Each structure stands twice: as C-alpha cells, then as structure tokens.
Amino acid sequence: MLTSNYSIASLLDKQRQYFATGETKSVDFRLQQLKKLKSAIASRQDKILEALKADLGKPTFEGCFELAVLQDLTYAIKNLKKWVKPQKVKTGLELFPAQAKIHPEPLGVVLIIGPWNYPFSLMISPLIGAIASGNCVLLKPSEIAPHTSALLTELIRDTFPSEYICIQEGGVEVAQELLACKFDHIFFTGGTKIGQIVMEAAAKHLTPVTLELGGKSPCIVDTQINLTETAKRITWGKFINAGQTCIAPDYILVDEKIKADLIKEMKKCVESYFGDNPADSPDFARIINHKQFDRLQNLLTDGKIIIGGNYNREEKYIAPTILDEISPDSPIMQEEIFGPILPVLSYQTLEDAIAFVNSKPKPLALYFFSHNKDKQQKILRETTSGGLCFNETIMHVGVTELPFGGVGDSGIGAYHGKATFDTFSHHKSVLSRPFWGDLNWRFAPYSEKNVKLFKQIFTK
Ligand code: NAD
Numbered sequence: 001m002l003t004s005n006y007s008i009a010s011l012l013d014k015q016r017q018y019f020a021t022g023e024t025k026s027v028d029f030r031l032q033q034l035k036k037l038k039s040a041i042a043s044r045q046d047k048i049l050e051a052l053k054a055d056l057g058k059p060t061f062e063g064c065f066e067l068a069v070l071q072d073l074t075y076a077i078k079n080l081k082k083w084v085k086p087q088k089v090k091t092g093l094e095l096f097p098a099q100a101k102i103h104p105e106p107l108g109v110v111l112i113i114g115p116w117n118y119p120f121s122l123m124i125s126p127l128i129g130a131i132a133s134g135n136c137v138l139l140k141p142s143e144i145a146p147h148t149s150a151l152l153t154e155l156i157r158d159t160f161p162s163e164y165i166c167i168q169e170g171g172v173e174v175a176q177e178l179l180a181c182k183f184d185h186i187f188f189t190g191g192t193k194i195g196q197i198v199m200e201a202a203a204k205h206l207t208p209v210t211l212e213l214g215g216k217s218p219c220i221v222d223t224q225i226n227l228t229e230t231a232k233r234i235t236w237g238k239f240i241n242a243g244q245t246c247i248a249p250d251y252i253l254v255d256e257k258i259k260a261d262l263i264k265e266m267k268k269c270v271e272s273y274f275g276d277n278p279a280d281s282p283d284f285a286r287i288i289n290h291k292q293f294d295r296l297q298n299l300l301t302d303g304k305i306i307i308g309g310n311y312n313r314e315e316k317y318i319a320p321t322i323l324d325e326i327s328p329d330s331p332i333m334q335e336e337i338f339g340p341i342l343p344v345l346s347y348q349t350l351e352d353a354i355a356f357v358n359s360k361p362k363p364l365a366l367y368f369f370s371h372n373k374d375k376q377q378k379i380l381r382e383t384t385s386g387g388l389c390f391n392e393t394i395m396h397v398g399v400t401e402l403p404f405g406g407v408g409d410s411g412i413g414a415y416h417g418k419a420t421f422d423t424f425s426h427h428k429s430v431l432s433r434p435f436w437g438d439l440n441w442r443f444a445p446y447s448e449k450n451v452k453l454f455k456q457i458f459t460k
Helices: 008-020 027-042 045-056 060-067 069-083 121-132 146-159 172-179 192-204 227-243 256-274 290-299 350-358 373-382 418-423 448-458
Strands: 087-089 099-106 109-113 136-140 165-167 185-189 209-212 218-221 251-255 304-307 321-324 341-347 365-369 387-390 425-432
Touching: 008 109, 008 136, 027 045, 027 069, 027 121, 027 146, 045 060, 045 146, 060 069, 060 121, 060 227, 069 121, 069 418, 109 121, 109 172, 121 136, 121 185, 121 418, 136 172, 146 165, 172 192, 185 192, 192 209, 218 227, 218 350, 227 256, 227 341, 227 365, 251 256, 251 350, 256 304, 256 321, 256 341, 341 350, 350 373, 365 373, 373 387, 418 425
Parallel strands: 109 136, 109 185, 136 165, 185 209, 218 251, 218 365, 251 341, 321 341, 365 387
Antiparallel strands: 087 099, 099 425, 304 321
C-alpha cells in the first residue's frame, strides 16, 4: 500500500495541475532542475555506492558506473538549448511563403518504473531526459534493491516538490496501482514478461511506452581474432555485477576450431580478475536475493563445469562459472541467465551461428568477435538486435549519442543522450503562413486549370 499521505490519484492530480501552470516548460527552469539533480547526486556519491554495495555487493568500481549519470547530466545541461530549438523543414513552392517547423514539447506527466540490477542509474538516466523535456515525473524504483530504493526516495524528496517530481516506493501492488492510472508516457525497464503487462495496462489509456527489456544476448566468436583480447572483453562483460546486466553476453557461440583455446584463455582471465577463490575477491558482486540465487543454482546442473560452479546460499554467492557441453535444448538456453554463468556452444559455419541466433527472439545486444570485415558485414546484414558490437562487449551502452534500446522481444524505443530528450518529447509539426502569396490553386469551383496546375506540382 501507499506510504505517502496522498493517494496516487490525488498525487497525479497535483502533478497535472502543476504541469498546467507551464512552469516546467521554461528552459531556464529545466536547466535549474538538472543542476539541482546533479548536485544532489554529487553530494551523495558515497551513500549511493554504499547502497549499491548493500543491495548487490557491488564493488566500488562497478558502483561508479552508476555514478556516470553525472556525466549524462553534464551532457544534457550543455546541450539542452540546442535540443529544444525548433527544427526548420522545407515546404513546397505551393505553400510559399509558409514556414514549417518541428517543435519539441513536453508530454505531461510521465511514469518511470525501474529494475534492481542497476537500480540507481536506471532510474536517474531516464529522469534526466524527462526533466530536460519539461515533464512532471512519477518514479517507481525496484523494491528488490531496498537500500537504493530508500536512498533514491530521500534524494528525490529532498530535491524536488512532489507536484513536480515524486517517488513511490513499493512492489507489484504499487506498480499495478500506478499502471491503472493514465500517464502521458510510461518508461519501463525490466523483464520481457512484465513488459507485456505494462504494455497491456498502457493500451487501456492509449499511453505510449518505452520498454527497455532483456533476453539472451549472444556472443559469436570467429577464428580471426586476437584471442587474449577476446577472452578479456567477454569475461569482463559477463562477470561485472555478477552477470546481472541486461546486455551481458548470455552465451558464447564459438567456431569449433578455436573453442578449446578460447575456454582456456577465458579461464585464465577469470583467475586473473578474481583470484583462486572469487568469494574472497572484493571485485565480484553478489546475487540480489535468494529467489534469483535458487533459479541460478538450478541452471548449474546443465553441461560440464569448466571453472567455478561453487556457491554459498547464505552469502548469495555464485562463482564466475563457465559451462561446456551444453545442448541448445537445455534449460539454460531457454531463459535469460542474468547471473555469473556462461555457457559455451560451438558452430561449424558462420551461417549456422547466424541461423541459430535468428531462430531465437531478437536480442538486446549481439556481440561478434572477428577482425574480418566481410564477416562483420555479414553479421550486420543478416542479424537484428537492439545493439551490435564488433570485438567488444557492453561498451556501446556508454556511447552517449548511440540510442540504447531493444527490438522485438527485447524492447520498444530507445534512450541515452538526445534520444532520451526525444523519448520524453512530443515533436509537434507546425505550419505557419501569412495571409499573402496564395496561388489559389485549390479552391472550388475547380477548372481544367486547377487540374493542370495540381498535376504540374504534385504528380511529378
Ligand atoms: P522486473 O520486470 O521483474 O521488474 C521491473 C519493475 O517492474 C520493478 O519495479 C517491479 O516492481 C515491477 N513489477 C514487477 N512485477 C510487476 C507486475 N506484475 N506488474 C507491474 N509491475 C511489476 O525486472 P527486474 O527483475 O527488476 O530486472 C531484470 C530484467 O530487466 C532482466 O530481464 C533484464 O534484462 C532487464 N533489464 C533491462 C534493461 C535494459 O536497459 N533493457 C536494463 C536492466 C534490466
């Protein structure tokens, strides 16, 4: 149930009334709020890292990834005046001397629902765009990361009046109560199944949605590679945040000719990153809760363990694990792993690998390791995914001007950089014309001359 004094309906009502005052539309106001948010986060950096450690055992360095929202704020503050400028488009001669422009305007009151794996940045990152676009915002962080949820609540309540930006903690019940209301946009980050529930609820009000979802992100490895760099980048991408990253390489599809070499090299990487006993490493995170732990532990029974495989339920620890001899039909290949377990499958031809990937739902990310440009082009042409990296994992998420999002089952819409501003804006098409200069080609009574003129202008 709600913990605030307001019911959600009255809170929304207050936000609507506040939005109607027009205050949030002023660019100076938006800049001021972005700066306020930036200093609220900057002054709480240690607390944020502590909360992430308490929820996920996040190593300080990995917690710092979430503080990179400060850079996003700097970027938005620097570029906002450029983003809000109406964009001129061409008009035809028939409308001379009219002007046509695209005006970005705020959507109104928007809802942002977040997940638990990057529980701070995945709330703040969309919030930046929602503020930049001039909206009022209601935030619902994940109840599964309670320390970060509490910290976000303190930060938001301390920084903004609730009629402008407010936060509602809680689980499924609160989320459903929120989803029953009419918003002007819903931005949801989470699993594909819940994404369907969100979209269904939004459809009742014809509310547009951005769905940042998950799924299995494959990593294809060709023979034409730098083996050491490949192993380093895959194991890093897989084991940060103990594999609980939406774009972590979910499984490897490697050319059978180099499978043994790759496995050997990845084993070396894991040992060099986390030592002989990763349970003692300060650089390896923990599983978020026992429900996730039990789900992951069940997946360890598939295939042959090459490295890792040990666990400690009390500490919610699962070692970084690599599995060989995995059947494509095994349970681990049927769901998003979302934990520190990396199955390695092999292929005979690149065509086989592509066919396998294309037989599954469209992934959020696809990774291809090969320095052969023709093969890279083949992957680009013949597969589809939210994002694609050649010879890298995860890092595309950090390129501010690359829109980040899924396709098909992995999501709808995208954000980051200007794309976040665009996601939370309506792009209004505006035509403006003076009273002079009309060629009078469209008014009845129609004559042969009208027909001729129309054909001359519009049917070429
Ligand atoms: P989740 O879908 O279980 O929960 C996300 C949010 O939805 C939470 O705030 C939760 O309270 C709410 N929720 C849960 N059940 C609900 C229901 N029945 N009705 C309405 N709301 C409900 O996701 P999660 O477990 O927090 O996160 C893991 C998933 O999110 C993974 O699939 C991962 O790939 C995905 N993810 C995607 C991205 C991305 O950017 N695409 C980023 C992080 C995580």
